[in-house]
Amino acid sequence: MKKYLKHIITTLFIVSSLAVIANDDRFEKANRYYTENQYEEAIEAYEEILKSGVESSYVYYNLGNAYYRQGLLPSAILNYERALLLTPHDRDIRHNLNLAYSQITDKIEPVGEFFLARWFSNLRNNTDSDTWAIISIVSFILFLAGLLFYFFAKTILVRKLTFFLAVLAVLASGITFAFSNNQKHRLINRNRAIVFSPSVTVRSAPEAGGTELFVLHEGTRVKILQTIGHWLEVEIEDGNVGWIHASHLEVI
Structure with missing residues (x-):
C-alpha cells in the first residue's frame, strides 16, 4: 500500500x-x-x-x-x-x-532477445511508470469490487462471472504494478551511460595497464555493471564486457 x-x-x-x-x-x-x-x-x-x-x-x-x-x-x-x-x-x-x-561510429548488433521478453518490454513502454501505477490501483479496486459482488451474488452465474472478473483484475493489477515498479527502478537506479570521449579503450581490468579489449567511440551507450574506484565495468549491447574510466562516461 x-x-x-x-x-x-x-x-x-x-x-x-x-x-x-x-x-x-x-x-x-x-x-x-x-x-x-x-x-x-x-x-x-x-x-x-x-x-x-x-x-x-x-x-x-x-x-x-x-x-x-x-x-x-x-x-x-x-x-x-x-x-x-x-x-x-x-x-x-x-x-x-x-x-x-544512426550517425555514431559504433554499430553494435544487440544480443538476441527472447520474443516474449521483447513483447513485455514493448508493452511496458507503452506508457510511463505513474500511469501504470494508476492502472494498477484501479484494477485492484475492481478486484475488491468483484469479490464483494461474488460474496453477495444470489445466482451461481453471477458468482462465477464476478469471480472470473476479479481474477482478471488482480492479475492486471499485479502485472501493471510490476511494469510501474520496473520503470521507477530504472529512473532511480540509473545504470546506463553514454561515451563522451571521441574514442576510449575498454580494458580487461580496472587499471590503465589492463589488457586492451576493444575501442568505443562517442555516443555509444553502455550498461554499468559495477564500480571500483573511478573505474566502471560496462557491458555493450553485443554482450562484450570490460572496464572504462568514469571520466569517459556520462550517466543517463
Whole structure:
C-alpha cells in the first residue's frame, strides 16, 4: 500500500512540475531561442532550467534537439535518453534518438532477445511508470469490487462471472504494478551511460595497464555493471564486457 501511495504522490508532483514548466518564462525564452536558430543560447537556457531542479522530458527533449542541431551527438543522445526514461512511450523522442544513434561510429548488433521478453518490454513502454501505477490501483479496486459482488451474488452465474472478473483484475493489477515498479527502478537506479570521449579503450581490468579489449567511440551507450574506484565495468549491447574510466562516461 505504501508503494501505491508513493506512486500517487510522484504522479501529482510530475503533474505540478509540468504546470510549472508551462508557465515558466525561462522555458518560453529557451523555446524562442531554439525557433530563432540560436542554439547555443537555447542550450544554456534549457540547462539552466534543469540546474534549478526541474526534471522534465520536454526540457530534455528540446535540449537534445538543440545539441543535435549543433552536431553534438553525445549530448543529444544523453538528453534524448533522459527524456525517454521519463516518457518511454513518446514516439518523437524515440525517433530522434534512433536518428542520432544512426550517425555514431559504433554499430553494435544487440544480443538476441527472447520474443516474449521483447513483447513485455514493448508493452511496458507503452506508457510511463505513474500511469501504470494508476492502472494498477484501479484494477485492484475492481478486484475488491468483484469479490464483494461474488460474496453477495444470489445466482451461481453471477458468482462465477464476478469471480472470473476479479481474477482478471488482480492479475492486471499485479502485472501493471510490476511494469510501474520496473520503470521507477530504472529512473532511480540509473545504470546506463553514454561515451563522451571521441574514442576510449575498454580494458580487461580496472587499471590503465589492463589488457586492451576493444575501442568505443562517442555516443555509444553502455550498461554499468559495477564500480571500483573511478573505474566502471560496462557491458555493450553485443554482450562484450570490460572496464572504462568514469571520466569517459556520462550517466543517463
